[in-house]
Amino acid sequence: MHFSDFLPVRQFHLFTKLSPESIGEKIKEDTEPMSLLNVPEFFQVKKFEGKLTPTGFTIRRKTHTHHDSNPLADAVCSVMYDKRTKISVTIRPGIGGMIFLILWFGIIGLATVIAWSVYLGNTLPLSPAPTQTIFLTVLLILSYGVVLLSSRLSLREYKKYLQELLTAVED
Numbered sequence: 511m512h513f514s515d516f517l518p519v520r521q522f523h524l525f526t527k528l529s530p531e532s533i534g535e536k537i538k539e540d541t542e543p544m545s546l547l548n549v550p551e552f553f554q555v556k557k558f559e560g561k562l563t564p565t566g567f568t569i570r571r572k573t574h575t576h577h578d579s580n581p582l583a584d585a586v587c588s589v590m591y592d593k594r595t596k597i598s599v600t601i602r603p604g605i606g607g608m609i610f611l612i613l614w615f616g617i618i619g620l621a622t623v624i625a626w627s628v629y630l631g632n633t634l635p636l637s638p639a640p641t642q643t644i645f646l647t648v649l650l651i652l653s654y655g656v657v658l659l660s661s662r663l664s665l666r667e668y669k670k671y672l673q674e675l676l677t678a679v680e681d
Contacts, residue, residue: 518611518661522669524597524678530566530587533595533676537567540675544570558671566597570604571667580604581664585672597678601665611657618653622646 526533541560560569566585573580585599603611625643672678 518603518657520601520661520665522599524672524680525594526676526678527594528676530595533587534562536675538562541569583668601668618650622650
């Protein structure tokens with residue numbers, strides 16, 4: 511078990527016989543350009559939106575919610591010595607998701623630390639009951655578990671999509 515198993519960032523590698531240029535063309539064909547506007551789901555033609563970068567591409571799943579909170583898949587393509595292309599993909603929360611996580615865990619984490627310190631120190635006349643302290647701790651742990659679970663599920667989704675699109679195999 512590694513430290514990275516506890517972060518909402520996942521990484522995997524795919525290999526394909528396509529050139530980086532062909533990969534860029536396939537991504538461009540199968541994804542819509544990234545936009546700031548949300549298009550209702552029944553108008554969507556493609557499930558993903560993306561953009562090409564000089565060394566690879568960035569894609570994210572389109573949903574009816576705000577796009578900034580959806581996980582992003584950043585990929586870097588590099589040609590290997592055996593003429594295959596290695597695609598290193600990193601899946602991370604979007605900027606909206608990161609802002610929410612920082613605020614949520616900051617507020618709940620601070621409330622948990624304060625509740626435990628007051629409960630254990632019992633310095634205030636209105637110290638929280640043990641059930642409130644335990645509730646905050648369980649809420650913090652469960653919400654973190656939801657974040658890790660969603661990152662693992664998005665990993666599977668992006669991996670399956672890219673394997674089918676680029677006829678790639680995993681490392």
